[in-house]
Amino acid sequence: MSGKAFILMGVSSTGKTSVGTVVANRLGLKLIDGDDLHPRENIIKMGSGNPLNDEDRKPWLTRINDAAFSLEQKSEKGIIICSALKKQYRDLIRQGNENITFLFLQGSFETVLARMQKRKGHYMKVDMLKSQFDTLETPDLSLEPDVIFIDIQGDFEQVVEQCMEAIKPLI
Template sequence: MMGVAGVGKTTTAQLLAEQLGWMRAEADEFHPHTNIDKMASGTPLTDADRMPWLESIRDWISEQAAAGHDVVLTCSALKRSYRDVLRQADARVRFVFLHGPAPLIAERMQQRSGHFMPTSLLDSQFGDLEPLHPDEDGVTVDLRDTTHQIVTTALTALNLANPDLPQLGAQS
């Protein structure tokens, strides 16, 4: 799951992972404290700040693949060059780009609590954002859809829909 802060990566990834029976991880957990402190103070990360973080995520993806684990990972992956690092993993890496209007995302960010990313950094994230290119393995999904619609769209577009799994929204 990729996109700027506040698009719903965590919520969507949780439902997607549950639907697929895969493990889930948050890229934020891979940040060194210096990166978190920098962002919490309202200072955007540089490419140099992000590179060791992205490399550690890439290496973790490779480790999980070697162990036979499929994963759903949340990561901003704002630039193609960042996604290129992630694609260097010894696994097939695909992206679900959650996209939507900045005012709605800012409103969502203001309503959440307990996250280190301040709303003041949203403009810098949009400044860095490079949407998925047609040759990248992934799908762009409108965050204004319901979480169930987003997951269904992602599963279908990535050819991960499993007819043996219960359908989203179906009564048990």
């Protein structure tokens, strides 16, 4: 039995943490929230309303990569929450890992903005959402066949079900 990492990706407020928590609980998978793996400097920078740049993200993505590697090496299966907005970020996460699948929570700017405006207690600021969409490189399945698209336009339970149906055959 080998380990498996499912990277639940997308811009802020697509439901990564909420959906990931429910899916992990229902399927008995480990859950790792990538926000908890940010270095202190990144948390301070985002908390002051400044978006991260590629250089800021490198140590964070390395930690995500290490978490996926750990799951594989310990023959555990888990969901890692990580925005993974650019192909180069996803490639860094893939590096040296054999058993990763990305689930891309995808929705329109308007849908995500409406969700973000309802959130409390998160360090991402609403005006930073545009930078997230500007940064997002939607996966091209011909180059990234390990990505599964999940449409977030439906209600929460529909998104959870889509994720579970995508994951079940792979665990």
